[in-house]
Amino acid sequence: MLTWSSLKAYFRNRGAIFFSLLVPLMIMGIFGLINFGNSTPSVNIGVVDQAHNQVSGRIISSLQGIKAVKLHTGALDSERHELQQGNRDLVAVLPASIGQGSTAITAYYNQGNPQNSQVAIAIMNQFVDRASFAFAGISPSLTLDTRPVQSRNLTYVDFLVPGMIALSIMQTGLFGVVFTFVQWKQRGIMRRLMATPMRVSDFFFSQLATRLTTVALQIFVLLAVGLFIFHFHFAGNLLYLLIVGIIGGGIFLAMGLAISGASKSEETAAPIANLVSLPLMFLSGIFFSRSNMPEWLQTITQYSPLTYVSDALRSISIDGASLWAIRTDLLGIFIWLAIAVVIATRLFKWEVV
């Protein structure tokens, strides 16, 4: 009943609901439209050299000479993997028999990104034609055998959407409780509730249930907007996503309780909440991959609670990871949850003292 009342009260506060969804959506819109991820104008071609002879060496160096081509070399397995991950547009295999009579070069291309792979195929075709003449002088001794490969072809949106979900979980957890609880304390609502035989555990349960319902709702909305507007490639299990979201939400709720316990007024609560949320927001790989950070910063930020949450959400939604597969992230999430709950029980106070 208390939960129901507090849900009703919470969702009638349309302003709060609006902002808890609007901000992540706005950020998603802005970053999604700018689309930083696809800023590479060149095509990525992987070459698997199985011949290691003069001919294959010359082919590789000529390919390197083409400006629009970003050339990678490697073993067949690793290059095919890169192709599946969407990091190559085309992988060409130079067989051991190259240079000895008529040879077919097998070219796997990325089906998921047709613009880029078509460019890559065209480049390869042209190159093979010219190379054939150069090597033999007679009818083409090199041919190109193209084969499509299904890749997951990640876009920036695929990176961004799980990050945004993580961000909105944090914001709801932190700011959702900090402001209401500090306000309730200041306005005497807490005292009025304490004057009833209400059980403290019921009170906290109702508050947590309200916020976690909001978190679940946010996950749905952000996911829906990601899927239908930004063509987010969701490969995972929605239930896992909700589980991680709700447990992760618990961390930030507990942090919010701790902050509202430590602060006497909204004026002190707001800066503290921002002091916690802003660094987390920018250091936890929400907008950009942490791999762009200096090494030492990567080491530190991998332990951030938001990193655990966003990495877990990303693994689930992009790789279709199971809960077992993300156990290290989950462990981190649970450790943070324990830390936050301990701090919250120490700092939370009912009264403005």
Add this chain to the structure above:
Amino acid sequence: MDVVTRADEAGLGTTAQGFAIIVEGLRKRYGSLVAVDGISFRVKEREIFGLLGPNGAGKTTTVEILEGLRNADEGQVFVSGIDVRKDPQKVKSVIGVQLQSSAFFDGLNLLELLDMFAALYGRPVDAMGLLKKVDLAEKARSTVSKLSGGQKQRFSIATALVNEPQILFLDEPTTGLDPQARRNLWELADSIRAEGRTIVLTTHYMDEAETLCDRVAIMDHGKILAMEPPDTLIQRLLDKGFHRERMERSANLEDVFLDMTGHGLRES
């Protein structure tokens, strides 16, 4: 156990003698400050008992201990026969509390708030009936933020009545209200007492205490200075030879104000 035994010996903890509240040797310190300094008093059933005193006298601390909101350091406190120091949760279910700040959740209307409070007591409530009683039936679907000051206080009293309490605590219920709204609230307090409930009232308005209270306790520096019916206290002062500088007239400015503006409630 010791406390109970002694309490029973003293005949405390029972309401057989017609006492709603029994306080013996109550003491409360905050650090070096003694907020309540060993006070004893009894509140009879069905009386309106006033707790008067300047700010910092210890009234609020005393009331909060009676309400189970604060722990006492020493002494015995029985409310409705319940040992408050042993079982503060149980006390909360038989008392009603109206606090000075009458803020409630913004998102819920009056009916929903009363239902929520009833749920906190684990019992059903006739929310509409309760709103009628405090004259707020037509505001049933508004939120508290849309109410006037007097309406807020009346609603606050309604929330304190959802559990049909035997004892009602009113904390400065008329502070900030206009004369019409104050009189209206006094009538409400009288009607609640007429239902057989006991009321403990704290106030800074002496005219309010004089009109409403059967007995008042005047507190200062954590001690009770006097505890009598208002008339007795006034008579005692007069007997000491006290007289006002200015001759009292049989009407005052408030009478003039009410004569001109009427007793009707002014509420938007």
